[in-house]
Amino acid sequence: MxxxxxxxxxxxxxxxxxxxxxxxxxxxxxxQDGGDMELPDLEGRVITVAVENAYIPFNYINDETGEPEGWDYDALAEICGRL
Missing domain, CATH: 1.20.5 (Single alpha-helices involved in coiled-coils or other helix-helix interfaces)
Structure with missing residues (x-):
């Protein structure tokens, strides 16, 4: 058995x-490959993003500078630069 x-x-x-x-x-x-992806034209429109600043290293407030930092901010800055 x-x-x-x-x-x-x-x-x-x-x-x-x-x-x-x-x-x-x-x-x-x-x-999708994403290599030659065409980005949309926002035509002056604004995109609002909310971040909680509570999840180190993704988003937090730097104690020394008082400025928001982290992966989320870096990624959003890169995305905004490309749009």
Missing amino acids: LFWEDFMNKRVVLVALLLVMALSLPLFAFA
């Missing part, structure tokens, strides 16, 4: 793995 249980466990794992792979394939169908 041990052989049968071992065989069934392997079979269940294999079926589960194949199912996960099959269900994840559509995710890659819509992937």
